[in-house]
Structure formats: structure tokens, C-alpha cells
Amino acid sequence: VSTTLPPLTPPAASAALAAAARAPGRPAPHTPAARAARAVRAAAGVARAPFRTVRARLVGGFGATLILLAAAGALGVAALQSVGTRAADTVAALQSHHDTVQQVGAAVLREIVAGTRAADSDAEVDARRYQQAMDEADALRRDAVALPGLADAERERLEAVGQLQAAVEARLAMVRAYRAVGRPDDARAALARLAADVTGSSRRSAGCAPRPPCAPPSARPR
Amino acid sequence: VRIGVAIPDRPGMAAITQGAELALETLAADPRARALGVRFALRVTPPAVRSAVAAAERLRDDPAVIGIVGDAESGRTLDALPVIEDAAGDGARALVAITPTATSPALAGRSPWLFRLSPGDDAASRHVATYARTALGARRAAVVYRADSYGRDWAAAFVRAFVADGGAVVARDPYLRGVTDWPIYARALAGARPDVVLFPGSANDAAALLRALRAAGVSAPLIGGDAVAPLADSAEFAGARYAATFTAEWAASAAAPPAARAFAARYRARFGERPGVRAALGYEAALLLGQAALAVDLGAPDRRRRVRDHLVALGRTAPHADGVIGPVAFDARHGVAARAVLVATVAGPAR
Numbered sequence: 001v002s003t004t005l006p007p008l009t010p011p012a013a014s015a016a017l018a019a020a021a022r023a024p025g026r027p028a029p030h031t032p033a034a035r036a037a038r039a040v041r042a043a044a045g046v047a048r049a050p051f052r053t054v055r056a057r058l059v060g061g062f063g064a065t066l067i068l069l070a071a072a073g074a075l076g077v078a079a080l081q082s083v084g085t086r087a088a089d090t091v092a093a094l095q096s097h098h099d100t101v102q103q104v105g106a107a108v109l110r111e112i113v114a115g116t117r118a119a120d121s122d123a124e125v126d127a128r129r130y131q132q133a134m135d136e137a138d139a140l141r142r143d144a145v146a147l148p149g150l151a152d153a154e155r156e157r158l159e160a161v162g163q164l165q166a167a168v169e170a171r172l173a174m175v176r177a178y179r180a181v182g183r184p185d186d187a188r189a190a191l192a193r194l195a196a197d198v199t200g201s202s203r204r205s206a207g208c209a210p211r212p213p214c215a216p217p218s219a220r221p222r
Numbered sequence: 223v224r225i226g227v228a229i230p231d232r233p234g235m236a237a238i239t240q241g242a243e244l245a246l247e248t249l250a251a252d253p254r255a256r257a258l259g260v261r262f263a264l265r266v267t268p269p270a271v272r273s274a275v276a277a278a279e280r281l282r283d284d285p286a287v288i289g290i291v292g293d294a295e296s297g298r299t300l301d302a303l304p305v306i307e308d309a310a311g312d313g314a315r316a317l318v319a320i321t322p323t324a325t326s327p328a329l330a331g332r333s334p335w336l337f338r339l340s341p342g343d344d345a346a347s348r349h350v351a352t353y354a355r356t357a358l359g360a361r362r363a364a365v366v367y368r369a370d371s372y373g374r375d376w377a378a379a380f381v382r383a384f385v386a387d388g389g390a391v392v393a394r395d396p397y398l399r400g401v402t403d404w405p406i407y408a409r410a411l412a413g414a415r416p417d418v419v420l421f422p423g424s425a426n427d428a429a430a431l432l433r434a435l436r437a438a439g440v441s442a443p444l445i446g447g448d449a450v451a452p453l454a455d456s457a458e459f460a461g462a463r464y465a466a467t468f469t470a471e472w473a474a475s476a477a478a479p480p481a482a483r484a485f486a487a488r489y490r491a492r493f494g495e496r497p498g499v500r501a502a503l504g505y506e507a508a509l510l511l512g513q514a515a516l517a518v519d520l521g522a523p524d525r526r527r528r529v530r531d532h533l534v535a536l537g538r539t540a541p542h543a544d545g546v547i548g549p550v551a552f553d554a555r556h557g558v559a560a561r562a563v564l565v566a567t568v569a570g571p572a573r
Contacts, residue, residue, distance in 0.1 A: 131394075134374075135378075138371075138374060142300060142328060142371075145300060145301055145303075145304065146300075146303075146304065146332075147304075148304065148309040148310070149309075149310070150304065150309075150310070151310065152275060152276075152279055152305060152310070155275045155301065155304060155305065156273050156275045156276065158301070159273060159274065159275055159301045162297065162301070162370070165369075166369035166370060166396070166398050167369075167398060167401060169369045169396045169398075170369050170396050170397055170398030170401040170402055171401055173395040173396050173397065173402070173407075174401065174402065174403060174406065176395070176410070177395070177403070177406045177407050177409075177410040178406060180409075180410040180413055181406060181409045181410055181413070183406075186406075
């Protein structure tokens with residue numbers, strides 16, 4: 001859409017611009033009427049309207065800009081602090097997850113050590129320690145599974161750790177049973193299979209394959 | 223509307239799915255479903271999905287699934303629970319899971335999205351410990367438990383109750399299929415001379431142990447949890463006992479409510495076999511989910527949350543639901559309220 005305006009002569013254009021700049025109903029600033037009005041207001045002690053002069057407007061504008069900049073800065077600092085706090089929380093949570101998962105691994109190792117000792121001993125205290133180690137490893141794994149921030153893949157890996165734990169416990173029970181029925185050679189062989197299970201599981205974990213190490217898939221409880 | 227079924231690929235577990243299928247037929251005949259034009263279907267995770275976590279992910283991420291029947295085992299349920307309640311997504315995709323048979327005390331109050339239809343191991347194992355001490359006069363118990371959360375928790379609760387009752391635990395060993403050599407276990411148990419053998423494990427494994435025990439000359443009765451209920455299908459295992467909230471014999475008795483008798487008759491007619499506790503509770507779980515779905519606005523974006531709230535309200539601000547075994551309401555920790563535990567003996571010449 002195009003609009004055609006009538007041409008204006010320079011004096012007419014100045015007058016039009018001045019009229020447009022004026023607020024409606026106010027006299028032009030340099031006319032005798034305006035000067036008279038200012039004199040009347042000054043004589044009556046009436047205060048000037050704010051931001052009436054260019055200087056006042058500049059001061060006001062810059063002041064407002066500075067205030068806005070200061071507010072934006074304050075908000076930015078607050079937001080940065082919030083992000084910093086959240087980042088610290090996230091790092092703490094990750095550290096907690098890492099610690100818990102590490103603790104699960106350490107607890108399973110302690111369980112294996114205690115179980116191996118109990119399998120080779122008739123002492124009641126060793127059996128009790130093994131039972132405690134089993135309970136502790138299981139409780140830690142359950143705690144780890146319940147952590148809210150884990151990815152599903154990490155949960156599947158913890159599930160696999162539980163299956164490794166089950167395999168270790170069942171193999172150690174077999175070692176004890178072989179000893180109880182007077183078959184020490186079979187007990188040693190079962191212990192060797194346990195070691196192979198654990199080693200195999202570590203290798204698989206490095207390759208991120210969530211598989212229990214013990215039985216063939218068809219025989220494994222599901 | 224889909225109802226998810228998450229169960230392990232283990233012998234006897236299919237009864238849960240069969241119970242759920244029967245519940246779908248009941249729901250299809252519900253006038254509310256017809257009036258609303260709602261049709262129900264099951265989404266069963268395929269056996270190839272062995273991980274409970276992976277199974278739960280599939281069901282959670284299917285928007286048509288309103289809730290899950292399962293998981294059937296405590297350990298799997300514990301592993302899958304953060305996925306079910308969508309812990310990583312702040313619960314946006316969370317959905318209800320009603321486990322028919324998971325009984326670990328660790329599940330009690332664990333999640334607002336989990337409901338349990340079986341009494342906890344604490345209650346069941348206390349009953350069994352008292353039964354072993356008083357009815358059987360057992361003083362020495364051997365415990366052979368499945369090496370998972372279910373077996374561990376059941377064994378621990380039984381040992382506490384049995385020892386507190388003055389009994390002695392002479393053996394406490396885990397087992398794992400593919401690792402455990404049953405004849406060796408049986409010979410080792412024979413040396414411990416138990417009066418009773420506790421077996422929180424699976425029916426097939428119980429059968430293998432029973433045969434091995436008999437071959438080793440051990441005549442002590444075996445008592446299992448509800449997972450060994452399928453032993454009742456064979457007279458070979460006469461004398462074995464199991465603790466459960468439902469048996470086909472009980473359902474046929476005058477003590478059972480009409481709903482139990484009707485369910486047993488329908489199940490037998492539909493599948494040609496006796497219903498066990500898994501079938502009964504699979505039916506109840508699917509029926510509860512379907513009835514909850516019919517009671518809420520299925521078009522609402524938060525329909526899964528509404529299903530949960532409906533279940534929470536049962537027996538509190540809303541009437542209880544009618545289940546197969548009896549009225550269904552959930553306590554503050556989402557366990558089924560007031561369910562008795564039966565100790566059943568496999569029929570035949572007692573050993």
C-alpha cells in the first residue's frame with residue numbers, strides 16, 4: 001500500500017513539526033504567551049512539571065537506565081548463584097551416586113572375602129561375619145537401586161550386580177556343601193569357578209554388558 | 223486401554239497372565255465399559271525381555287498402558303520400581319503397579335505407585351514358623367532359599383521368628399538354578415538332621431530338592447511359600463506344604479466367599495486347570511486396574527495419577543473393591559489389608 005502526501009514548503013514543514021512536538025492544548029515554548037505563562041507560574045511559586053526540560057529528561061532517562069541495569073545485574077548475580085547452588089547440588093548428588101555404587105562394589109568384594117573364609121572354616125564367627133557381609137551388600141545394592149538420579153542403563157547394571165551376588169552366594173554355598181559331604185576336591189573346583197565368575201563379570205562390566213556370570217542363560221532364574 | 227503384565231519367564235508364572243486374561247473378560251462384560259466404549263487389552267512383556275527394568279521401561283513408555291500387573295517377584299519389583307515411578311523424569315510418566323505375589327518387606331511403603339496383593343513375608347513367615355513349631359513340633363529347621371530379594375527376606379523373617387520361638391536353624395543356604403547341585407545339597411542337609419526344611423523358592427526347584435532329599439533319606443517335611451503351590455498338582459510331592467492366601471481346595475470349600483468359588487469355576491472352564499494363588503491374584507490385580515480405569519476420566523492427561531488415587535481411596539473414602547479372596551483395600555503402605563495366610567498340604571499319602 002502506498003500513500004501520497006501533499007508537498008510541504010520549508011516554513012510550513014517547520015510549523016507542522018513544531019505543532020506535532022507540542023502537547024495538545026499547550027502553548028509553544030517560545031511564544032510570548034508561553035513566556036507569560038512561565039512568568040505567571042514562577043510568580044505564583046508553582047513547581048515545574050518533571051522531565052519538562054531536555055536536561056531533566058536526559059537525567060531521568062539515564063537514571064532509569066542505570067536503575068534497570070543495576071536490577072538486571074542483581075538478577076543476574078542471583079541467577080548465577082542459583083545455578084551455582086544447583087550445580088553444587090548436582091555434583092553432590094553425582095558424588096553420592098558414585099560413592100553408593102562404589103560402596104556396592106566394595107561390599108560385594110567384602111562378601112566374597114568373608115564367604116571364602118567361611119567356606120574354608122567351621123568357626124561360627126566366620127559364618128556370622130559372612131551372613132553380615134551378605135546382608136550389608138544386599139542392603140547397599142537396594143539403596144543404590146533406589147537412588148533417584150540413576151539412568152535406566154545404570155539400573156540394569158545394578159540389576160546385573162545383584163545377579164552376580166546371587167551367583168557368588170550360590171557358588172559359596174556349593175563349596176560348603178561339598179566340604180560337608182567330604183568332597184574337598186569338588187569344593188576347590190567350585191571355588192575356582194567362583195573366581196572365574198567374578199573375573200568374567202569384571203571384564204563384562206568394563207564392556208558394559210549387563211549379564212550375570214554364573215549359569216547359562218537357559219538355566220538362570222529369570 | 224492396555225493393562226501391562228510384567229512377569230519373569232519362569233515356570234508357573236503364566237498363571238498370572240491367565241488370571242489377567244480372565245479379568246479382561248469380566249471387564250468386557252462390565253456395563254460401564256460398554257457405556258463408555260472402553261475396550262481393554264493386555265500388553266505382556268515378551269519372554270526375551272529378561273530384565274525387569276527393561277520390561278518396566280517398555281510398559282511405562284506406552285501411553286495406552288494404564289497400569290501394570292507385576293512384577294511378580296520382590297527382587298525384580300525393587301529393581302524396576304524407580305522406572306515405574308519415573309524417578310528420572312520427576313514422575314511425569316509414572317504408573318501404578320499392582321504386584322500380585324511380591325512379598326518382600328522392603329516393598330512396604332517403598333513407592334506411592336506400588337500396591338501389593340499378598341501379605342508380606344514377615345506375616346507369612348511368622349505364620350509358618352509358628353506352624354512348624356506347634357503343628358509339626360519342629361525344633362531344628364534348615365532353610366534353603368532362592369538367592370534373590372524374595373528368598374533372602376523370607377528366610378531372614380522366618381529365622382527371626384523361629385529362633386524367637388525357641389527353635390534352632392541348623393542350615394541356611396542360598397540356591398541358584400544352574401549352579402546348585404541338588405543331590406549334594408540334600409546330602410549336606412541330611413547331615414544337619416533338620417525336623418523341617420523351609421524353602422522360599424520356586425516350584426520346579428522345590429521339586430528337584432524334594433526328590434534329592436528323598437534319595438538322601440531325609441523325610442523332614444518341606445514348607446515353601448506361595449511360589450511352590452504348583453507342587454499341589456502332583457501327588458509325587460504329597461506331604462509338602464506351602465503358605466498361600468488362596469488354594470483351589472480352599473476356593474471349593476464352604477469357607478471361601480462366593481467370588482472365590484465363581485472364579486475357580488470360570489478359571490477351570492477357561493484354562494482346564496486348577497487355579498492357584500498366582501492366577502487368583504493376577505485376576506484381582508488386572509480387575510482392580512480395569513475398574514479404576516473405568517472410574518476415572520481416561521481423557522485426562524493425568525489419568526495414571528487418577529488411577530493411583532482411586533486405588534488409594536479404596537476402603538477409605540470409597541468402598542472397598544470386591545476381590546477373589548475377599549474385599550480389597552490398601553493400608554497406608556499400600557499393602558493389602560486383612561488377608562489370612564493358609565498353610566496347605568499337598569494331598570496324597572503323607573510322608
